[in-house]
Amino acid sequence: MSEVDVLFAALRQAADPQTVECIENVVMGGSDRELNRINALAFADAHHLDEEKTIAALLHAARIGAFEMTWNVLCPGCGGVLDTGTTLKAVDREAYHCALCAAGYEPTLDEMVEVTFTVSPRVRRIAAHDPDRLPPLEYYRQIFFSSGVDLPENFEERFARILLEMIELDPGEKAFVSLQLPAQFVIIFDAVTHSAQFIDVKGEPTDERQNLSMVISQVHALNETVTLHPGLLRLTLENHTDRRVVPNVCVAGDELHDLLGRRRAFLTAKRLLTNQSFRDIYRTDTIDVDQRLKITSLTFLFTDLRGSTALYERIGDLAAFDLVRAHFRVLHEIVATEAGAVVKTIGDAVMATFPSPDRAVAAALRMREAMLRLNTEHGSDDLLLKIGIHEGPCLAVNLNDRQDYFGQTVNIASRVQGLADPNVILTTEAIVGDAQVSEILRDSGITSVSRMEELQGIGREVRIFALS
Template sequence: MPRQHDRVWAWELAAPPAALWPYLSDTARFNEAAGTPRYAVEEVVQPDGSVKRRASANYKGVAVEWDDPPFEWIAEREFRQRRVFRRGPLRYLAPTLKLEATADGGSRVTYRLSGAPRGLIGHLLFATGMLDRIGKGLEDMVRHAAAFVQGEAETPFAYTPPPASLEQQQRLAGLAQQLAAAPYAHDLTDKLVTHIATAQEVDLVRLRPRKLARDWQVPLRHTVELCLEATRVGMLGLSWNLLCPRCGGAKASVASLDQLPRHAHCPSCNISYDGDFTRNVEISFSPTSSIRNIAEGEFCMGGPHVSRHILVQQILQPGEQRTASTILPPGEYRLRTLEPGGESLVQHDGGAFPTVIAETSTAPGFIIRNEPGQMIGGIVFHNRTSRELTFVVETRDWRRDALTAHEVTTMQAFRDLLPNQVLRPGEDIGIDHVTLMFTDLEGSTALYERLGDGAAYRLVRRHFAFLAATIRQHDGALVKTIGDAVMAAFATPEQAVRAGLEIRDRIGAFNAEYRAETVAEGRAIDAAIGLKMGLHGGRCIAVNLNERLDYFGSTVNLAARLQGRCRGGEMILSQTLAADPAVAPLLQDRNLCQEAAELKGFDQPVPFVRLLT
């Protein structure tokens, strides 16, 4: 049996473990920056329903194949993995990273690398100092990450992107000029161009506006509109991804909404799942190949950073019990395994974390349950089954960076810039919750009679522009106009109500500005308009109508009926919308009146809240 080779390196760093962990645990970024080539992965379903990953790559002309098992980790403390090679000069390679807090607020980073050779080439690699060379590279990268955390470096790791061709450089420069002149760029063109030209591929393969907004410290709407505008000019391509509800990975991706499948299968979790517009269908972006090539394959598929919502992941053998030392903050957690099976939700109050138990069920497979915790500062796992299991403790925010299809399709820029992104003809998609606003002019017939058709039409068009601008500022979209009325959609209740309140509060200024302009033009038109607004939120369906996304259902009908109950200058909200936890504070200082009325199409009287003038 070949001798095992071990090396251990330790470094004292000024940055604390919590600050270093996001970068040292980002094994994909780490490997790319180190120059490790991408590898291909085949996921093979086993008879017991688990999934084994088999990886293959070419390292400097040498074909290598290995089993790529899950990593084990405790967030902000440690990770480890053991790769067993099927082909190539190594039998196995096992990295282990540990982070410990030091008394001065810094960290002690310990990295252990164990391995064994196969054949003459393998023995020569170890004999000629392969591990020592790896250690030198590791130290450089760890210290660079620490410098970045402390503000002494611009990037987490030293990285030189592949050289772009002259044609790619020229095309990027030309598209940058177009983007900078576009109305939705928000002076962010230079940031996006620099990101495309210099960022690591792991940051570009699935470019997410939420992360850009956080990194650049700008409003989310600005990065969304920037990416949509960059898609329109051809700098970025977009992708609709069906995210697995178990692992969060994008297991089905298409370039157009009309290609979006209703169902997908996750080979990593070995489960099938449905697409949900409001939960697990996201939009992401990537540079077009005409400006930067992004290769296929993985730099590291299963590292902790890929699944940042997983705080603890441990592999236990049949019958094994283990304690993971960690203190998790209060909150809701899901307990499960990587292997298909049961799960358990717990509300952790900050005391002893529940013991996590897997045991054989009377039905095929196994169940996950929990018992009262045994200690503060540790999580006890117990595998009472006859098979190896990978235990997971995760938060519920795996969609933290995902911009859902529902969110982006309720934004005005999406409808303005990508009007051809629509559903398949005849298809409808259920939306769990959308908030709708209907507005109409009070006394529009009298307005036309008083001003004449031309002047009244110009005023109506101007009021449409005023409404559209305010709706857009609150991340909504003007779905359509119906005569002098408007239908708008918002992803969240508070966005809709904030927009409605601003419209209501600014209508007086709108009237004054319009009159002042007509006086200056010598027309002196006194044409104050009064708006009626109705808002309601709930389930509905999204469909194509007149080649645009539209909404249908009782939620739509109720919002329209509430608008019909308004008098000029009033705004009516359904009672459920007014009681929403995010909406109620917005109405605290408003003059409200609780009412109910029988509305056409509804069997029972509908309660609502009227905002009086």
């Protein structure tokens, strides 16, 4: 049995066999491009697979060394990859600058950090393992642009319509290029170093030759926009790096914006952090103790058992322990199947996160039903679950050697749960105001009653909604 066979045999034991079979088929027969920076959500959609099972399978594949997982910081404007690392710890700057968009961004884990998977060289060697040998446009497609940019199959043909020149320069090489400048905005851009030069071409056409020089270096120098006339340009390009560079000269008009404006869903760092499989596999190696990573929107769900101390007194330690453990097992299963993750348990309480409010509400409704079933099976009302949900911004942090969350959103969610009565789900306006949550409540026949409450430590009244 080959090493590849051994790896996939192990993967079938750890993840959904149907999903693993699909991944193995692509590894054996797919194109090189299909195996570089795999977008887990797009892969699941293309092969009619469950998203959560696909994410879990790729995570396990990365754990055993069949795939390599990368965390890419993206420009929200053009969708370019501004930086990449093998762990989230590499996202360590306060701001990232995109030369192509001439804009800077504070990184957030919602839409600015993607997670992709590339087949390991030990499983199959692909062209992207040596990116400096990729054809220039393949470098742009496979290395520069994120998996969230939905480039068309005829990308080369479409890009040729706006391309004035494409050059390959080896380390230390210089090139002289003559081209005709149209009366439009033109960009010189290198995807390897992210160097850019903007040219505003306007005014009367000229018959005189214009000259422009651009030095491409490792330093991301910010070049001011130069103004030139339509007509002949003699462009000098110098590569002062130790790598091949692939600068292009193109027209920055509607065609370029249309090419880069086509987007698709991708696996964000936020979604991965709130994925149960990820938390189970990468328990302690996610965030450095000094990192404070922003998430603009995350949904928190807190649960607690009312009267659990009296429960131990009433039915005895052993019986109570087994019952509480069964409750934890059910809650964990429900959280995982709703694309969430259990962050921690505190006594008989659970703190869980979800990528969106609708998943949290769906989980809460299932939790309530599950506790009622457990109580019926045991012939008592011992499991009285209190649930609170809130959504908002927070920080992903490392606390007590585990990936955790910090901020007022977390505090509010916890306080809301503290006000809940048994078998009643309390939420905030941020939750019930979500369109998909409204649809769930309507379809389930759930009504909500609101009231104002002053939450301890929050300093203001908050409108809360009881779902019953």
